[in-house]
Amino acid sequence: MSAQTPAKPDVTKEDAILRESVRVFAREGFRGTDVQEIANRAGVGKGTVYRYFGDKQTLFWASAYWVLEQLHGRLASASSPADGAIAKLRASCRAYAEFFVENPDYLEIFVLDRAEFRGRAPERHQELHERMVCEFAEIVEQGMASGELRRGDPRAVVWSLGSALYGSVVFATYSKQQQSITELAECATEIFLRGILS
Amino acid sequence: MSAQTPAKPDVTKEDAILRESVRVFAREGFRGTDVQEIANRAGVGKGTVYRYFGDKQTLFWASAYWVLEQLHGRLASASSPADGAIAKLRASCRAYAEFFVENPDYLEIFVLDRAEFRGRAPERHQELHERMVCEFAEIVEQGMASGELRRGDPRAVVWSLGSALYGSVVFATYSKQQQSITELAECATEIFLRGILS
Amino acid sequence: MSAQTPAKPDVTKEDAILRESVRVFAREGFRGTDVQEIANRAGVGKGTVYRYFGDKQTLFWASAYWVLEQLHGRLASASSPADGAIAKLRASCRAYAEFFVENPDYLEIFVLDRAEFRGRAPERHQELHERMVCEFAEIVEQGMASGELRRGDPRAVVWSLGSALYGSVVFATYSKQQQSITELAECATEIFLRGILS
Amino acid sequence: MSAQTPAKPDVTKEDAILRESVRVFAREGFRGTDVQEIANRAGVGKGTVYRYFGDKQTLFWASAYWVLEQLHGRLASASSPADGAIAKLRASCRAYAEFFVENPDYLEIFVLDRAEFRGRAPERHQELHERMVCEFAEIVEQGMASGELRRGDPRAVVWSLGSALYGSVVFATYSKQQQSITELAECATEIFLRGILS
DNA sequence: AATGAATGAGCATTCATTCAT
DNA sequence: TATGAATGAATGCTCATTCAT
Structure with a gap:
């Protein structure tokens, strides 16, 4: 629909991002977390993280x-x-x-x-x-x-x-x-x- | 003697810095706090904050x-x-x-x-x-x-x-x-x- | 892959940075050089300089x-x-x-x-x-x-x-x-x- | 005479400053040298260094x-x-x-x-x-x-x-x-x- | 849709110099 | 005369976000 929420969310990817988010946020704190690291660990591009979650805060909330x-x-x-x-x-x-x-x-x-x-x-x-x-x-x-x-x-x-x-x-x-x-x-x-x- | 910990701490100044630290840290979070803002509010130079407390983390702990x-x-x-x-x-x-x-x-x-x-x-x-x-x-x-x-x-x-x-x-x-x-x-x-x- | 060393180095950009580096370092000395000035002269963002060379010292050595x-x-x-x-x-x-x-x-x-x-x-x-x-x-x-x-x-x-x-x-x-x-x-x-x- | 050059230069102090200057400048480089360190090593106040030599560059030249x-x-x-x-x-x-x-x-x-x-x-x-x-x-x-x-x-x-x-x-x-x-x-x-x- | 190169605002920290005591 | 506390300009480096491919 909107570009913010991909039409066909790839649940696998979304889950991988979420899972790694939790790990990295937990270890580094919110401000201390580099979204790039989450992307790397999840095996996706940084742009993809933003495509799926909009921004860092939204990602954290998710x-x-x-x-x-x-x-x-x-x-x-x-x-x-x-x-x-x-x-x-x-x-x-x-x-x-x-x-x-x-x-x-x-x-x-x-x-x-x-x-x-x-x-x-x-x-x-x-x-x-x-x-x-x-x-x-x-x-x-x-x-x-x-x-x-x-x-x-x-x-x-x-x-x-x-x-x-x-x-x-x-x-x-x-x-x-x-x-x-x-x-x-x-x-x-x-x-x-x-x-x-x- | 290092200049890091002033020999004759000016308790008034130290207290002002501490008081404003608490306010700003509380509002902005640790990472979100700009030491400059603490200095401004306390009415001292940024260097003075560092002179008294060494670094941001020490200031927070204080x-x-x-x-x-x-x-x-x-x-x-x-x-x-x-x-x-x-x-x-x-x-x-x-x-x-x-x-x-x-x-x-x-x-x-x-x-x-x-x-x-x-x-x-x-x-x-x-x-x-x-x-x-x-x-x-x-x-x-x-x-x-x-x-x-x-x-x-x-x-x-x-x-x-x-x-x-x-x-x-x-x-x-x-x-x-x-x-x-x-x-x-x-x-x-x-x-x-x-x-x-x- | 870390974003520090770009996978597809843009040789033109790299060269421009290097060329300006030499000029600015030569004029200002190592410590006297503001990486921002190199970036400005090379027509790129400061982040790009860091993306290509990692840090100031590495840039100098390059x-x-x-x-x-x-x-x-x-x-x-x-x-x-x-x-x-x-x-x-x-x-x-x-x-x-x-x-x-x-x-x-x-x-x-x-x-x-x-x-x-x-x-x-x-x-x-x-x-x-x-x-x-x-x-x-x-x-x-x-x-x-x-x-x-x-x-x-x-x-x-x-x-x-x-x-x-x-x-x-x-x-x-x-x-x-x-x-x-x-x-x-x-x-x-x-x-x-x-x-x-x- | 002028405030820059003390009337009765204390040769002992001047020499101590100079001697330590050489050591510190040599080790740290000109920009890398903190005048405070020279003062500390020479056993004088930082202000004294400035009183005797005017500024960092003059001190280096001396x-x-x-x-x-x-x-x-x-x-x-x-x-x-x-x-x-x-x-x-x-x-x-x-x-x-x-x-x-x-x-x-x-x-x-x-x-x-x-x-x-x-x-x-x-x-x-x-x-x-x-x-x-x-x-x-x-x-x-x-x-x-x-x-x-x-x-x-x-x-x-x-x-x-x-x-x-x-x-x-x-x-x-x-x-x-x-x-x-x-x-x-x-x-x-x-x-x-x-x-x-x- | 997915990517990652590019950007530049943002911030911690340092240090030459001044000046009140 | 000697001091060192105070200052704030200066600068390296990071990272959220964008956007061309």
Whole structure:
């Protein structure tokens, strides 16, 4: 249609670019990334990257969205088989941590997104984010209904959990003692469930 | 003596540079910041900035350290008058949130530090960070001793709280509904104390 | 493939850059040269200069090599038609002087090369230099064989001649009386051949 | 008198500055030299360097003049005790080579002077240079009168010898085989005396 | 459609020189 | 008189983006 979005996107190429984008952005940061390097790694010309994604920022957002989608899928398939709200939440938390342990680059993408763009991402991102919040709010709501969880604003609970998990994995970099992200996140999860009061 | 680190640092000038550094870095990001702009705002020559701080990265770290010190002072003076571990923690959490509400730039500095340098900051930073962890661990320990808090690894508890608060304030940017950072952090704090289980 | 060394070098452009390089370096010195000026004169963007030559030093070396090649060609075509070792040497000496009289810039390039880099030039230069020494050593050797020249180490003789000529043309700048480079070099050549002893 | 030339020049300080100037200029080149480094090494403030020498270029010229004076003295004391023109010249040539072997920095100063300033040095330099030419021309003249040397223009002979020696020592840098400057200069001297013809 | 050569705005850093103390 | 803090012009090099092929 427009020249910005090729009529017949070659999904293979697009995917290769995206995949390498994530790697390079994660390693070099947004400003530190040379689009040429992404093109080289993806085995395409620099012009092709621009043909597919328009500009560097759009490319970054596409990468970030791609990562967000992966995370969404991962959380969904982790929670759905579990039985009961608590089990679902526990499974999701574990999946969240594992996701970033397996793909440290993805974590950096989230960090960069926050640092560079502060939530000024396109509608699409916010929609997906919102969708995730809703899905978990539903779980929490059911937990409240069934009596597993204390009553309260489900969205607020979800937001707190999300923030705590995000903080755990992002903050883990600062940990000197080699506690794995997984351990840190698990600890956070437990506290999240039971609190620290006696 | 090298001219890099002035023998008689003009504290007024140094402070002006630091203050503007924080503002500009926060707004433009690390790579996006033109040192010239800091110099202009601080009312000094660009050479003076380099004379005082050596290079851009060192300047950033000095800014980040400066912010960290402020936060440390703020948390200390918030918690010390409070009575009992729980009260101390609550007061600290509130102070943490207020600190960033009052100085949104400071939050961005923390975010940039994580994004750009991933904990590769100079020793000094890590020492101060460690000191803060210890101070809070002590509070938690006393809370456990007095029976206010459930028994557990105090450092792990502190780390979880720190991560959760960090996550709350950093993540708040993504919140569409205008929930203030304060509200989000307060909610996180309550859950942190009591958990979500019924 | 890196974009640093263009796959299809545009010889016209490359040559234009090289030609202007020599002029500007000769006039301004190595450090005094602003690559932007070379780009402007060559009618290309600054980025293009860097694309073709990588950095300022490499550009300088390319210029110096280019000059050395010219000199080599000039000496070769001057000596080859002459008959006998002495005639060949005389012709070469004259050509050497004329070369620099016609292209004073080239002389400055040699001077700068010595001043700035002290023989730390890339292999290629040293190889060409060595080749020139060998070619002349051969001439000297034949002169010795034919009895035209006194016996001795041909390479040492060549090196002495080279040094003397180099000294003549470089040193000529200091001459107040407007003796031309040509005259100075010719005088040096004659002494070189016959000595000053009676 | 003027502020440029301090009324009571502290000869010790002046000398220290000059001595370090030579070292630093020789190592770093003219443009590459940071006046601060000279000041540091000389143990004075940067302002003092400027007070004594006015500006960087003047400082360089003073250094070059200082070196030229040393060379002049060395050549004079080498030639005067020798008997006969040839002996005087031989002794001078040897002294010339030894001078630069002992003080490689001095050689670089000469090279830099030629590269950077092309004989645009102040009157004083040219006078001393001229004086040296005259002194040697006298020796040559006497050699011609006594029949030791072939008749010719004594100044031209001196100039040729000077150029050849200069060329020898300067060009020596390019010599791969580790022939010492001394050997190269001696070889040049012999050829200069007897020529290469059989 | 795909490419990659060309461009030039942009920025970190240096250093000669000045001048207030 | 001696100093060294302050300055800002100067310059090497990068890289997002364009566009002719």
